[in-house]
Amino acid sequence: MKLIERWLPTEYLSIEAARERGARFPPLFWLHIWWARRPLIGMRTVVAASLVDADGVDERRREEFLRAIWLKVGNSRRKESSYPGQPERPAYNHNPLVEVLEKLAGRTLREVRLLDVFAGGGSIPFETLRLGVGEVVAVEYNPVAYVILKAVLEYPMKYGQRLANDVEKWARWMLNEAKKRLAPYFPRHPDGNPTSYIWVRVYRCPIHGVDIPAVTFTRLSERRGYGLRTEYSNSDFKLRLVKGEGERTYERGLRCPKGHIITPEELAEAHAKAMETWDKGDIGHQPAVLAAVKLDNGKYVEPTPEMIQAYQRAVEDLWRNFYQWLGKYIPDQKIPEGVKTGELLRRGLDHFYKLFNARQLLVHATVVQLIREAYAGFLQETNDPEYAKAVVTYLALAHGKLLDYNSILTQWNTHKDTIRNTFDRHDFQVGQDFGEGEIITEGTGLLDWVLFSNTGVVRAVRRIVELLGEARRRGQSVRVLLGDASDPSLYADLGIFDLVVTDPPYYGNVNYGELSDYFYVWMRLSIGDLYPEAFSGELAPKEREIVVNKTRGCDKGCFERRLRAVFENLSHVLREDGLLVVVYGHRSFEGLRAMFRG
Structure with missing residues (x-):
């Protein structure tokens, strides 16, 4: 049994998530808008607690766990440092202590494979890489989110610092020409x-x-x-x-x-x-x-x-x-x-x-x-x-x-x-x-x-490269795939995973396809030729989108059937002793019940 199945530091997590959002948001958010993004510290905590065994974790080891992910904030709800002597910055600015987590997990995290099939803005795979997990696969149906994920995960891991330098160079050129x-x-x-x-x-x-x-x-x-x-x-x-x-x-x-x-x-x-x-x-x-x-x-x-x-x-x-x-x-x-x-x-x-x-x-x-x-x-x-x-x-x-x-x-x-x-x-x-x-x-x-502002794209790239620097030096890998999580063929060559952590859509809360068309039609003109797999259609694909949308004939029943198909597919790529963690961030429990119905 994993730690997340017994305990999660929800009070500390709520305080730190509020600090994260009360600052300037993490650099992933600066790159491009994506709807319903999850706080990095929340996803870091969920994934870390899914890696550590619950057995033998006493109060002292819980303290070690909190320190390893930079979550402990004491009893104060004020914006203060997590630990004495550390700068007053949100926890995501600090790299997790991978060696401490490996000690608590009793294994080398480089051996772990994690899958996220609703990767969206990238909070889960991004923090998973920083936690030292060896291989991460991020899947997304929407082409705009797919491009964002490439920019958040694949390119910084592949190219490192020179990427940040060349983005700055060509951003300066574009600004001057404009x-x-x-x-x-x-x-x-x-x-x-x-x-x-x-x-x-x-x-x-x-x-x-x-x-x-x-x-x-x-x-x-x-x-x-x-x-x-x-x-x-x-x-x-x-x-x-x-x-x-x-x-x-x-x-x-x-x-x-x-x-x-x-x-x-x-x-x-x-x-x-x-x-x-x-x-x-x-x-x-x-x-x-x-x-x-x-x-x-x-x-x-x-x-x-x-x-x-x-x-x-x-x-x-x-x-x-x-x-x-x-x-x-x-x-x-x-x-x-x-x-x-x-x-x-x-x-x-x-x-x-x-x-x-x-x-x-x-x-x-x-x-x-x-x-x-x-x-x-x-x-x-x-x-x-x-x-x-x-x-x-x-x-x-x-x-x-x-x-x-x-x-x-x-x-x-x-x-x-x-x-x-x-x-x-x-x-x-x-x-x-x-x-x-x-x-x-x-x-x-x-x-x-x-x-070029403090929350501009150039600074975002530079900061993302810095935050993923340890993962890159450790030789971890990440893949971003464009695909439909309810389609069994997506999983044909993915192999078996130790852990699936994902944040599925909630009924019709966000109609990602309709909203993203606004950006899709422009991206198709600027970089569509570079991503033929993503921009072949006139508009963002919506036929298999898992969202309630009556104009496309998908009601709650349709949503629930498609979501169940996803979980059925995941059951075939998860190790027998593996763990499926579903992030649920809505105030209503109706969707949570539907998720596991039948």
């Missing part, structure tokens, strides 16, 4: 460098024909004390930036200055009608107005005529190139009907390219071009296709992060003076305002941030 090409669309302001553009959606009153901005807040900035007020002139308006409290025009409906209240349903219809202009050649049109600009000194300003002209230049240049770029640098896929996409379709957002304004679309198309150019340039330099593929994969992940923070589905965070990302929740949100990142400013531009 600045040159995009500079005409991002003018400076006399009072400082812009960092963010705040847009407000505009609707036409169906009764009076008046255009109305949908201002949902009285304070544009809670910290700085700015607001917006609307000045009307006949059927036109002007948004004015004011110091102090502004005026809200939208609250459970949009208030027309002539008295009519426009309902949310009417607003959705009006938005859909406005978006029809794309199909008539008005490429890049969004029914929104540039309301304010935030500068790098914290000041807010109204947009200058130069800023308006620069945006118009982006509209014209996008229109000139749109059909030539469509399907090459800009995705041409329609947004499919789904559980999470209904609100988009209702508002006329029926193609993925309609989720961006003209300048955002121009930026993303440029970044796709640069990623492809970076691969060609690095391949010529190294003559090593696999290594060039690895390096530019991180550029594509950085683009994913840029996509998350630069779309019309973002929102302006009035409390933090920042852009709230597209996937702030596990769905597509269409708010009444959105933020657009300034791209080219040194240090504060959005592309600079996703690449």
Whole structure:
């Protein structure tokens, strides 16, 4: 019997998991968003407790176990050091004491093989490698997660420090090239460098024909004390930036200055009608107005005529190139009907390219071009296709992060003076305002941030390489596979495992396939040729996805049957005395019962 079957330090675990999330999150999370990621310390504890025998583990040996995984935090819930004399950092920053764990386990962990068939963002396989397990196999059905896993596990283990150096080199090249090409669309302001553009959606009153901005807040900035007020002139308006409290025009409906209240349903219809202009050649049109600009000194300003002209230049240049770029640098896929996409379709957002304004679309198309150019340039330099593929994969992940923070589905965070990302929740949100990142400013531009900030992709790669350094030196191995865990053929050549630890989906809690399409369609253009096994389809595969989704005919019964098929398959690749550990992170026990029913 293993330690996890008798005891798990849940109190310490909860405290340390909160510390981990209260910091800047681990570097795996910085690379690219993935939904429902598990805390590293939680997965480290679960795997470690599955390796150690319960017999003979007394209070003293439990203390040794806690120390080996850096979990003991004493009785305090404050953010403090795990052990005296150690820096106040979350436990994941410290390498597990593998020798102590091997002593407690009574075996060499290099002999152990572990399988995770729902690897997702990679928390389980990542910490398993750090615990000294000899061979780790991570399986994922979703192509976007598959690429993330390659970047989190395989490439750092295979290439080490030189990978981090070359990612930094080509990230710097991409940033510099982007600045040159995009500079005409991002003018400076006399009072400082812009960092963010705040847009407000505009609707036409169906009764009076008046255009109305949908201002949902009285304070544009809670910290700085700015607001917006609307000045009307006949059927036109002007948004004015004011110091102090502004005026809200939208609250459970949009208030027309002539008295009519426009309902949310009417607003959705009006938005859909406005978006029809794309199909008539008005490429890049969004029914929104540039309301304010935030500068790098914290000041807010109204947009200058130069800023308006620069945006118009982006509209014209996008229109000139749109059909030539469509399907090459800009995705041409329609947004499919789904559980999470209904609100988009209702508002006329029926193609993925309609989720961006003209300048955002121009930026993303440029970044796709640069990623492809970076691969060609690095391949010529190294003559090593696999290594060039690895390096530019991180550029594509950085683009994913840029996509998350630069779309019309973002929102302006009035409390933090920042852009709230597209996937702030596990769905597509269409708010009444959105933020657009300034791209080219040194240090504060959005592309600079996703690449070189403290939570940027370059630092993430470097830190991941460091954290996996001991595993690499010990000669451990990891494989990332793309496949369907409910399909028996997946397991044909995998052999037998000592341990299976996995975190399966929970009914329809997260529709990974639908959400990941947003990134998939862009990755398919930037690195799809490098991953033909992952990007052959127009959209992310969903036919065999284990998730409740009524639009695809998979109800709870379907979900449970597919999940049982996975466990049946796992029973054939697990040693007779092996252990299956299922991580369950939902407040309802219904799914847990269903998991083992029958």
